[in-house]
Amino acid sequence: MTETIQLGGAKETGFFPRLRTIIGRRTEGRGVILLLVILAVLAFTQPLVFTALPVTIGRIALIGIVALGLTAVILMGELDLSVASTLAASGVVVAIIPDLRIAIPAALLMGIVVGIINAFFIAIVGIASFIASLGMLFALSGLAFVLSNEVPVSIANQDAGLAFGQPLFGPVTPRILLFFLVFIAIQLFVTKVKAGREFFAVGGNRQAAYDSGIPVKRRIFTGFIISGFVSALAGVIYTLELTVATPTAGSTVLLASFAAAIIGGNYLKGGRGSIIGTLIGASSLGVLQVALFLSGVQVPVQNTLIGAILLIAVITDPSSLRAISARVRATLPDRTKVEAQ
Amino acid sequence: MAAVVEAKNITKAFGGVKAVDDVSVSVEAGEILAVVGENGAGKSTLMRILAGIETQDSGQVIVSGEVIPKSDAKASIDAGISLVHQELSLVPEMTVAENILLGSAPTTVGITRTRQMKQIAQAALEEIGVSVDLDERISKLSVALRQFVEIARAVARKPKVLILDEPTASLTPAETDYLLSMLQRLADRGMSIVYISHRIPEVFRLCDTVTILRDGKQISVLDVAKTTPQQVIDQMVGRELKKDLESKRSSSPGHVVLKAVGIRAEGVNDISLEVRAGEIIGLGGLVGAGRTELVRAIIGADPRKLGKVTLTVNGKTKVISSFESAVKAGVGYVPEERRTDGLALTMTVAENITLPNRKELSASGFQLARKIRTFADDLSKRVGLRPPEIDREAGQYSGGNQQKIVIAKWLGRRPALIVLDEPTRGVDVGAKAEIHRLVKELADNGTAVLVVSSDLPELLELADTIHVVRDGTITGTLSQEEADEKRVMSLAAGEQVENA
Numbered sequence: 001m002t003e004t005i006q007l008g009g010a011k012e013t014g015f016f017p018r019l020r021t022i023i024g025r026r027t028e029g030r031g032v033i034l035l036l037v038i039l040a041v042l043a044f045t046q047p048l049v050f051t052a053l054p055v056t057i058g059r060i061a062l063i064g065i066v067a068l069g070l071t072a073v074i075l076m077g078e079l080d081l082s083v084a085s086t087l088a089a090s091g092v093v094v095a096i097i098p099d100l101r102i103a104i105p106a107a108l109l110m111g112i113v114v115g116i117i118n119a120f121f122i123a124i125v126g127i128a129s130f131i132a133s134l135g136m137l138f139a140l141s142g143l144a145f146v147l148s149n150e151v152p153v154s155i156a157n158q159d160a161g162l163a164f165g166q167p168l169f170g171p172v173t174p175r176i177l178l179f180f181l182v183f184i185a186i187q188l189f190v191t192k193v194k195a196g197r198e199f200f201a202v203g204g205n206r207q208a209a210y211d212s213g214i215p216v217k218r219r220i221f222t223g224f225i226i227s228g229f230v231s232a233l234a235g236v237i238y239t240l241e242l243t244v245a246t247p248t249a250g251s252t253v254l255l256a257s258f259a260a261a262i263i264g265g266n267y268l269k270g271g272r273g274s275i276i277g278t279l280i281g282a283s284s285l286g287v288l289q290v291a292l293f294l295s296g297v298q299v300p301v302q303n304t305l306i307g308a309i310l311l312i313a314v315i316t317d318p319s320s321l322r323a324i325s326a327r328v329r330a331t332l333p334d335r336t337k338v339e340a341q
Numbered sequence: 342m343a344a345v346v347e348a349k350n351i352t353k354a355f356g357g358v359k360a361v362d363d364v365s366v367s368v369e370a371g372e373i374l375a376v377v378g379e380n381g382a383g384k385s386t387l388m389r390i391l392a393g394i395e396t397q398d399s400g401q402v403i404v405s406g407e408v409i410p411k412s413d414a415k416a417s418i419d420a421g422i423s424l425v426h427q428e429l430s431l432v433p434e435m436t437v438a439e440n441i442l443l444g445s446a447p448t449t450v451g452i453t454r455t456r457q458m459k460q461i462a463q464a465a466l467e468e469i470g471v472s473v474d475l476d477e478r479i480s481k482l483s484v485a486l487r488q489f490v491e492i493a494r495a496v497a498r499k500p501k502v503l504i505l506d507e508p509t510a511s512l513t514p515a516e517t518d519y520l521l522s523m524l525q526r527l528a529d530r531g532m533s534i535v536y537i538s539h540r541i542p543e544v545f546r547l548c549d550t551v552t553i554l555r556d557g558k559q560i561s562v563l564d565v566a567k568t569t570p571q572q573v574i575d576q577m578v579g580r581e582l583k584k585d586l587e588s589k590r591s592s593s594p595g596h597v598v599l600k601a602v603g604i605r606a607e608g609v610n611d612i613s614l615e616v617r618a619g620e621i622i623g624l625g626g627l628v629g630a631g632r633t634e635l636v637r638a639i640i641g642a643d644p645r646k647l648g649k650v651t652l653t654v655n656g657k658t659k660v661i662s663s664f665e666s667a668v669k670a671g672v673g674y675v676p677e678e679r680r681t682d683g684l685a686l687t688m689t690v691a692e693n694i695t696l697p698n699r700k701e702l703s704a705s706g707f708q709l710a711r712k713i714r715t716f717a718d719d720l721s722k723r724v725g726l727r728p729p730e731i732d733r734e735a736g737q738y739s740g741g742n743q744q745k746i747v748i749a750k751w752l753g754r755r756p757a758l759i760v761l762d763e764p765t766r767g768v769d770v771g772a773k774a775e776i777h778r779l780v781k782e783l784a785d786n787g788t789a790v791l792v793v794s795s796d797l798p799e800l801l802e803l804a805d806t807i808h809v810v811r812d813g814t815i816t817g818t819l820s821q822e823e824a825d826e827k828r829v830m831s832l833a834a835g836e837q838v839e840n841a
Contacts, residue, residue: 025478027434194448201432201443208430211394212444213415272434 027265027273030313031280034263038288046291054171060286061179064279065237066250067257067264068179068186069230071278073223074261075190077203077270078122078129080224082136083231084254086114088144088247090235095153095245100160104236111232114140115225122224123217137254144247152246161243175237182230187275189226199223203270259306260285263313284309344403345370345533346422346502351390351400353383360386361397362557366535368502368550373524373534375544375565378554379577379797379830384537387554388504391535392424393417404501418445421501425491425508433480437473438462441494465497466490469523484511489520496527503527504535509543510629521547539627541570541834553577571827574834578797578826594620594805597653598789599639599758604648606638610813611647616758616789621780623804624793626833631813632793633677636760639791640667640674654757668697673751675744677762677793683747686736690726691717693735693746698753720749725775741765741772748779758789765799777803797826809833 023029042049049056066083073080090107097103114136121132155161167173189196201209202219209216234253239245264281266273285306292302315324344367353361361383368374376384389395391402396412403409404420431440438455439446441462447454459475466473471489479487488508495503505524509517524547528534536548544551545565553560553576560576595618602613608631616622624632637643639650641664650661652670659670667674676683684693694717695702702713714731721729724745726738735746744764751759761780765773780803784790794800800807807824809817809832817832 021474021477024481025476192452194446194451194453197435197439197446197453198444200435200439204432204434205430208432208443211392211414211424211426211430213418214444271432 027267028277028280029265030316031264031277031284033316034309034313035280035284035287038284038291042287042291046294048294049287049291052290052294054167054173054176056287056290057171057176058173059290060283061176062234062238063253063256063260063285063289064282065179065182065234066231066253067260067278067282068182068275069227069234070257071261071264071266071273071275072186072190072199072226073129074266074268075199075203075270075273076220076223077206077268078220078223079133079268080118080227081130081133081254082114082118082140083227083257084250085137085140085144086111086228086231087235087238087250087253089114089140089147090232091239091245091249092144092148092153092235092247094236094239095155096147098156100155100157103155107236108229108232111228111230111235112225113228114232115228116221118228119221119224123220141247144249148245148247150247152244154244155239158243161240164237164240173241175241178233178237182233183275183279186226186230190275195219195222200271203267204272256285256306257282259310263310344368345405346391347403348387348391349401349403351387351402352398353386353390353395354398359557361390361554363400364554364557364559365400366552366559366562368533368535370501370533371528371531372550373528373536373548375548375551376535376537376554377539377541377544377551377573377577379795382554382577383557384554385506388424388506388535388537391417391504392422394424418498418500421499422504423495423498423500423502424504424506425495426506429484429487429491431479431487431491431494434478436476436478437466437482437490438475440479440490441465441497443494445498461497462493465493468496469493469527470519485513485516488512492520500532502533502535504537506537507539507629508536509538509540517543539834541573544573545570571831574827574830578830594618595787599650599652599791601639601650602648604635604638604650605646606634606643606648607646608634608813609638612810612813612815613648614808614815616791618757618787618789619784620806621784621790621792621804623800623807624791624810625797625800625807625829626795626810628795630810630833632810633762634813635810636674636762636791636793640664640672640760642667642674652758668754671754671757673697673754673756673759675747675751675759675761675764677766684735684743687734689732690721690735690738690746691731694720694731694749694753697750716753717749720753721746723752724749724779739772741768741776744768744772744776745779748776752779752783756788758791759783760791760793762793763795764792765794765796773799797829800824800829801826811835 066087070080070083090110093107093110094103097106118133118136121127122129164174168177190199191197198209198214198219201214202216206216235249238249260281261273261278262268262281263284264273264277264279266277288306288309289302292305347367349365351361351364352359364383364387366374366376376387378384386395390397393409393412393414393416401408404422407420409420410416432443438459442458447457447461462475469489469492471493473482473486473490479490482490488511492505492508508520512520521543524534524536536544538544548565550562551565551568551573552562553573555577563573597615598618599616604612612635614622624635626632634643638645641661651658652661652667652672654671659666661667661670661672685696691713695713698716702709702716717731718729721731726742726745726749735743738746764780765776768776777799780790780792792800792803801824805821807819807829808815809819809829811833819828
């Protein structure tokens with residue numbers, strides 16, 4: 001090549017400039033900062049959190065597993081409000097079928113079907129994902145009540161359930177192990193697999209995705225199937241651990257999983273975020289919940305605090321701070337002066 | 342030599358209006374073909390059809406003798422047609438390398454081969470001679486660099502034909518210079534290039550052949566070496582240059598109402614202008630020249646970096662610092678995008694018309710229903726709304742009638758200054774004439790009028806004085822007597838007007 005042009009955007013050299021650009025490219029900043037602040041405060045006020053590690057990680061896994069599946073959908077700029085009721089319905093399915101070898105695959109299959117139905121309405125019929133998955137939310141929570149006859153259902157094989165709650169090694173219970181497996185699977189999918197990387201394109205600039213020949217509708221199906229499957233898996237775990245399925249299970253999971261994804265730096269309009277971010281967001285929330293619980297804070301007060309922290313985490317994000325200050329300046333009282341002529 | 346790509350008798354209509362009407366173009370290996378025309382001449386639509394993004398009503402696209410299936414973006418890319426879009430179509434949070442290979446990243450069993458992807462991306466960037474960090478996210482790059490990444494993406498597909506739609510719109514002169522020599526190099530190596538531009542000098546520097554479109558029709562195909570810029574502009578404009586003398590107003594402008602000094606804003610570079618009472622000032626130029634940005638900065642709808650704007654009404658001068666203060670001081674604004682900015686489509690006509698007049702029509706916070714009805718009724722009749730049913734939703738009306746509603750909304754305030762941005766775009770001929778009549782009537786009643794229009798005949802009919810804007814500055818000012826379509830077009834496209 002005879003001639004090149006330099007327009008900025010060159011690769012940085014030197015350790016610190018490289019490090020700075022690498023950090024600048026990450027989206028998890030707010031989640032990391034929040035987690036560090038929480039851990040620092042707790043190290044002094046509530047060190048029990050660290051000794052009760054299995055409880056803490058268990059808590060994180062509970063919120064986190066649903067949030068991880070949800071993130072796949074959020075990356076494409078879509079919403080899945082049906083995650084928590086998928087969890088409840090699949091939990092009931094596990095309990096009402098006596099043979100676990102049939103019950104668990106049936107529950108997981110239900111999650112996949114839920115994802116396909118959601119995606120059908122969104123990608124093929126063209127309904128906004130908020131509405132389509134809201135409908136699914138109602139339908140599934142209704143289904144959970146019908147299947148369970150509106151009462152908690154115990155699983156037939158209590159031994160299997162009790163065994164499921166025991167640690168496999170160290171503090172790692174099957175729930176925690178599954179959580180990390182799901183994390184690794186989705187993380188690899190959206191960072192290494194072509195189809196998964198294209199989720200960012202679908203969420204970041206859908207027209208560009210179409211124009212480049214990316215099968216956008218198929219990607220939407222994949223995303224919702226991931227979200228449905230993972231939620232159903234969470235329902236299975238929930239029921240096995242408690243050895244009983246309640247149709248109201250996971251009522252707090254919906255909002256907590258969205259909060260985890262948002263704190264983790266995922267942009268609700270899509271195209272920006274990461275699975276690691278959601279993991280960090282879920283960790284912050286989980287640690288906080290356990291700490292508040294150990295400190296004897298009442299659940300409603302806990303929720304108020306979590307809400308406040310969600311807002312603080314979002315508005316203290318550097319990019320949001322810039323946008324907010326611009327907006328505040330624009331809405332300041334106008335300075336029309338009257339000059340006599 | 343045989344044509345590499347040929348479009349035969351392409352026709353495409355949008356809702357009865359033929360955007361492209363029986364157009365045929367062909368380009369040979371190593372040839373650079375320019376496609377020029379005024380705004381709305383059908384250039385972009387034609388290119389989107391070539392790229393398989395838009396479906397033609399009739400006609401064929403043929404690449405190396407093979408007919409390409411309609412509206413199949415992937416098939417067009419595979420056949421060797423690569424389009425660099427006018428609007429940037431990159432994914433902001435993906436890396437440079439990922440964007441260059443968007444949708445076509447190399448994989449083994451579905452897993453992206455990152456190293457190979459980067460090699461291909463690097464090769465494409467080297468081919469166009471641009472150096473950039475492959476791992477950087479698009480959102481962190483300058484607009485110019487994004488444009489080059491976009492071109493790298495098109496080049497990475499190893500196209501036979503590279504189509505560029507207004508690639509220099511957001512580039513500085515130096516960057517433009519580089520882009521043009523880069524395209525020349527690509528063509529020298531046998532790539533065919535279709536170059537769409539408003540900018541005539543670029544066409545003459547770069548291209549071999551020029552196809553001129555006007556109102557969707559192909560006017561001519563000229564050999565660039567055997568023509569002159571003035572000839573090309575003549576054919577782009579093409580209309581009979583008769584001025585409708587009857588429509589001319591006897592203007593006797595009053596005092597200066599709007600005074601804008603040294604306006605600088607995004608896309609606006611130090612512009613000053615004045616509008617007097619009863620005067621219509623037109624802002625001419627090409628789409629993207631900075632006219633909308635200018636008027637929005639003047640009335641405070643978008644932030645200004647620098648500059649002062651004052652409005653003088655009844656001997657009192659007020660400084661305009663925000664849109665709110667502008668409306669209070671007596672400015673009416675009919676925006677470019679009436680569907681999104683100008684109207685609440687689900688509200689009734691009456692509600693829309695009375696939106697900026699809430700205070701006058703209410704007593705201690707309560708709205709006076711009867712007063713609102715007579716007020717809205719009067720105005721909708723005055724602007725010739727058809728049918729004048731003020732209880733209908735605004736969204737049920739046609740484009741022309743919607744525009745009348747927006748104008749009625751501001752008429753009710755008896756504005757000292759009214760700013761209209763593309764007041765008749767997408768409006769049928771009848772409504773257009775009525776809107777023109779209304780604008781003139783406003784001026785005759787002493788309102789200062791500032792009109793932005795890309796529609797040359799409209800500008801010539803309405804404006805007492807035309808400022809032509811290009812690249813954020815005023816490149817020329819023409820009085821109604823001096824103004825004709827060719828002069829406005831020449832100033833807008835960056836050609837010197839002969840003997841001006």
